Each structure stands twice: as C-alpha cells, then as structure tokens.
Amino acid sequence: MIAPSVLPDDIVIELRGVTRKFGEKRALDNISLRVRRGVVFGLVGPNGAGKTTLIRHVLGLLQAQMGTVRVFDRDPVADPVGVLSRIGYLSEENDLPGWMRVHELIRYTQAFYPTWDPDYAEELRRTFGLDPAAKVKHLSKGQKARAGLLVALAYRPELLLLDEPSSGLDPLVRRDILGAIVRTIADEGRTVLFSSHLLDEVERVSDYVAMLNRGQIVFAGELDDVKQNHVVEGRPLSLDEIFLAQVSSPGTP
Amino acid sequence: MQLHLSTSDGVPIYLQIVNQVKYLVAAGRLKRDEELPPIRTLAEQLLINPNTVARAYRELELAGVVTKRRTTGTYVSAAGSPLAKRQRIKILTQRVDALLAEARQMNIDTEAVVELIQERDEALRSLNPFGVGRTT
Numbered sequence: 585m586i587a588p589s590v591l592p593d594d595i596v597i598e599l600r601g602v603t604r605k606f607g608e609k610r611a612l613d614n615i616s617l618r619v620r621r622g623v624v625f626g627l628v629g630p631n632g633a634g635k636t637t638l639i640r641h642v643l644g645l646l647q648a649q650m651g652t653v654r655v656f657d658r659d660p661v662a663d664p665v666g667v668l669s670r671i672g673y674l675s676e677e678n679d680l681p682g683w684m685r686v687h688e689l690i691r692y693t694q695a696f697y698p699t700w701d702p703d704y705a706e707e708l709r710r711t712f713g714l715d716p717a718a719k720v721k722h723l724s725k726g727q728k729a730r731a732g733l734l735v736a737l738a739y740r741p742e743l744l745l746l747d748e749p750s751s752g753l754d755p756l757v758r759r760d761i762l763g764a765i766v767r768t769i770a771d772e773g774r775t776v777l778f779s780s781h782l783l784d785e786v787e788r789v790s791d792y793v794a795m796l797n798r799g800q801i802v803f804a805g806e807l808d809d810v811k812q813n814h815v816v817e818g819r820p821l822s823l824d825e826i827f828l829a830q831v832s833s834p835g836t837p
Numbered sequence: 838m839q840l841h842l843s844t845s846d847g848v849p850i851y852l853q854i855v856n857q858v859k860y861l862v863a864a865g866r867l868k869r870d871e872e873l874p875p876i877r878t879l880a881e882q883l884l885i886n887p888n889t890v891a892r893a894y895r896e897l898e899l900a901g902v903v904t905k906r907r908t909t910g911t912y913v914s915a916a917g918s919p920l921a922k923r924q925r926i927k928i929l930t931q932r933v934d935a936l937l938a939e940a941r942q943m944n945i946d947t948e949a950v951v952e953l954i955q956e957r958d959e960a961l962r963s964l965n966p967f968g969v970g971r972t973t
Contacts, residue, residue, distance in 0.1 A: 820847035820848065
C-alpha cells in the first residue's frame with residue numbers, strides 16, 4: 585500500500601536515504617535531497633560519482649535498495665506512467681530510433697503525450713535546422729542531440745531531466761541546450777534537474793547545486809550560498825575551484 | 838544592452854549584472870527612462886537563469902537605479918542615483934579604502950591599483966550598450 589501523501593506541494597523530487605550498490609560498489613550512499621518546483625538544480629561531480637544513477641532513480645529505471653524516491657509525490661517505479669508523462673528526459677547516449685525520419689519521430693512521440701504542442705515542436709525544429717525527411721541515424725551527433733531535445737521539450741514537461749546533455753557536443757549545440765533550459769525555466773513553474781561536468785554551464789543557469797563524489801553528497805544548497813561559503817582571502821571561488829578543492833582533498837582512506 | 842559575464846572570477850552573476858548596469862547608467866550609456874530588456878529576453882541572450890536576472894533587477898530597483906512600472910517593464914530611474922553627490926563620494930571613499938587595504942595586504946602598490954582601475958575603465962567603456970531590444 586502506498587503511504588498517504590506527505591510531501592509539500594512545491595517539492596517535485598524527494599530522495600530520502602537512497603542507497604544503491606552495484607556489486608560491492610556503493611553507487612549511491614544514503615542520498616537525501618529535495619528539488620523545489622520552478623528551480624534549476626545542477627548536479628555536479630566527477631565521472632562515476634553517481635550522477636547518472638541518481639537520475640535513473642528519479643526516472644524509475646532503477647529501484648532504490650534502501651530509502652525512498654518520490655517524484656510529483658509518486659513512486660516512479662510503481663507509477664511510471666504518472667511520473668514519466670510529466671518528465672522530459674535527455675541523456676548523453678540518447679537512444680532515438682535510428683530508422684525513423686525526423687517527421688516520423690515527431691509524430692510518433694506526439695502520440696504518447698496529450699500535452700504535445702505541435703506549434704512549439706515546429707518552432708524548435710526550425711530553430712534547430714532539423715530536416716524533417718532526414719533519417720535519425722544519418723544525423724550528426726549535434727543534430728541528434730537537438731532532435732532528442734525537441735522531443736523532450738515539445739510536450740512542455742513539468743520536469744526536465746538532462747543527464748550530461750552537453751557531453752562531447754560543440755559550443756553551438758551546447759548553446760541550444762542551455763537556451764532550452766533557460767526557456768523551460770522561464771515557463772512558469774517548470775523545473776530542471778541536470779547533471780554536467782561543465783561547471784561554467786552549471787554556474788550560469790542553476791539556482792541550486794549538489795556535488796556528488798563517490799556516491800555521497802559533498803555539499804548541496806543554493807548556488808549563491810555555496811559560493812558565499814567558499815571564499816579564499818576575501819575572494820569568492822568559482823564553482824570550478826570549489827569542485828577541484830573538494831575532489832582533490834584527501835578522502836576517506 | 839550588452840553585458841559581459843564571467844564565471845571564472847567567482848563574482849555572483851547577479852552582482853556582475855548589477856555592477857555593469859550601474860556603470861552603464863553612470864557613464865550615460867543607459868539614459869533616463871530607457872527600458873531595460875525584459876527578464877526573459879536578457880536571460881536568453883546571456884544564457885543564464887531568469888531568476889538571476891530578476892534578482893539583479895530587484896537589487897537595481899532597491900538601489901534606486903531602475904524603476905519597475907506595472908505591466909510595462911523596467912526603466913532607468915529619473916534620478917539614476919537618488920543620492921546627492923557628496924553622499925555618493927562618501928560611499929565610494931569607503932570602497933576605495935577597502936580596496937587599498939586589500940591591495941596592501943596582497944603586496945600590490947597603489948600605482949598598480951591605479952593602473953588596474955584605468956585598465957578596467959577602458960574595458961568597461963568598450964561595452965556596447967546597444968544590443969537587445971533594439972533594431973538598428
């Protein structure tokens with residue numbers, strides 16, 4: 585039986601004591617965090633820190649071995665339709681069906697989402713310069729990322745989840761992705777959770793930031809607070825410098 | 838209004854906006870009653886969080902640099918700065934004192950600080966105030 589709702593209305597994502605092991609490795613180690621509606625939440629940390637694993641729990645693709653995950657106050661594993669229909673998702677290895685043409689991909693995705701906005705989809709297609717007749721498998725890496733972004737955005741999801749969306753992409757595509765984050769958040773009440781190792785991007789767009797290292801949260805909080813708490817000789821540090829200081833500091837033996 | 842942001846020097850982005858708008862107003866490159874770009878437009882132009890722009894505009898409003906007019910937008914205030922010149926100089930004096938103290942602590946002499954000020958002045962002067970929200 586599902587416990588009665590206790591989450592405040594403005595909390596979109598809540599993880600409580602989430603632990604996940606792959607074999608002996610603790611991919612997530614007692615992670616607790618909350619993401620409020622209408623914010624951009626940046627997830628940073630070195631490769632293998634647990635960022636992707638965390639996002640896969642939010643999507644309900646992985647079940648927490650310990651702890652609880654609530655998204656829109658639902659369990660994403662027990663209620664995938666109720667959760668996924670409200671999430672737009674783009675990952676580094678976006679697995680769009682290669683045999684489809686761009687216009688088929690758009691029509692196909694549209695069928696799943698009652699909130700699909702055809703005008704917005706067409707506007708994005710034009711902005712991104714996507715040829716409707718092109719086969720997805722023939723698109724460049726950048727254009728594939730743009731196609732993935734189009735289908736993640738066109739139904740105006742309440743929550744946009746981006747897992748290393750800019751990884752390995754050229755500056756122009758990265759600009760489009762950042763622009764999409766900015767536009768999404770400018771749309772009243774929408775929330776973005778994204779992971780990135782490009783700290784400059786995280787610093788530009790995030791309201792909140794959490795740093796993961798070895799499956800644990802090193803720090804989490806409002807970006808401005810995080811920066812205020814990391815000042816050396818009167819000079820505030822950039823997120824880059826904070827990151828380096830945290831990751832290179834001696835960890836547990 | 839063209840602003841230049843840097844995420845490498847640690848200064849919060851909203852503060853960079855506040856400082857640069859103040860500078861543009863003080864330098865007469867943003868004129869009284871001139872409209873600032875809408876929050877969303879500036880956020881998309883600079884690729885930053887709209888909340889950050891909103892915060893910068895709020896701070897500018899509190900400082901009396903801009904005025905919000907209901908339903909229309911944000912405009913450079915008539916006064917630009919509501920303070921009398923003597924008061925403004927007084928505020929700046931405190932800032933200069935702090936700067937000099939810090940420079941001394943870092944073993945940087947006053948000459949180098951003056952040079953740096955001139956250098957930054959030139960850099961800021963080269964900012965192009967005509968951009969967003971205008972057609973040429």
